[in-house]
Amino acid sequence: MWVFLQQMSYWDWLALGVILLILEVFGAGGYLLWIGMAAAAVGVLTFVLPQLPWEMQFLLFGLFAIATALYWWRRQRSAVRQSDQPHLNLRGQELIGKAFLVHEAIVDGRGKIKVADGVWLAKGPDSPVGARVKVIAQEGAILTVERTD
Missing domain, CATH: 2.40.50.140 (Nucleic acid-binding proteins)
Structure with a gap:
């Protein structure tokens, strides 16, 4: 297992990204979407830079996952708007x-x-x-x- 992790190619990262995106379809609520995008981004970087060390690949994956999750969190928080009908669905x-x-x-x-x-x-x-x-x-x-x- 350790040898596999040290020799991950861009195909492995892209496959991980696709698997996470497929799992997202089954209702993860957006969490796996951004982690899957981070894995795909590392796959693209590994394709462009094939000599990228495995330590750097995992570090980038972690950073991308955190960055995309924070981006989504901030976007969701800014999308919350006050209703012009605050008593809607509060009968009475x-x-x-x-x-x-x-x-x-x-x-x-x-x-x-x-x-x-x-x-x-x-x-x-x-x-x-x-x-x-x-x-x-x-x-x-x-x-x-x-x-x-």
């Missing part, structure tokens, strides 16, 4: 601060309010049907309301 969060009418009277702290074409469970101070309430919080499917008289 967009209702906080808005006023609605009581659909079923809130009695003993429980009732229902009409929101657009739907009805939500509500908890808050006792209120008759038709009273105006403001949503102040959300706990799962229950909206916490307060009177807006």
Whole structure:
């Protein structure tokens, strides 16, 4: 094994790169892509410089793998953007601060309010049907309301 590692040719590096890229297809999440690219880069350098010592080949492979991984990490971090709709997929969060009418009277702290074409469970101070309430919080499917008289 040691002799093989000391005599790696450009074909061996390119084969390692291709194997890593094939494994990436099976869902490694981008990790093997950059290591495979590093192996392919060492293969190209070994083709161009056939007398490159094996120690230098492995050192370059490690450096290229780290450099490409850092490049990808920085690129991914810079690609994160703030959404113009921060409450998207957080059902109920967009209702906080808005006023609605009581659909079923809130009695003993429980009732229902009409929101657009739907009805939500509500908890808050006792209120008759038709009273105006403001949503102040959300706990799962229950909206916490307060009177807006």
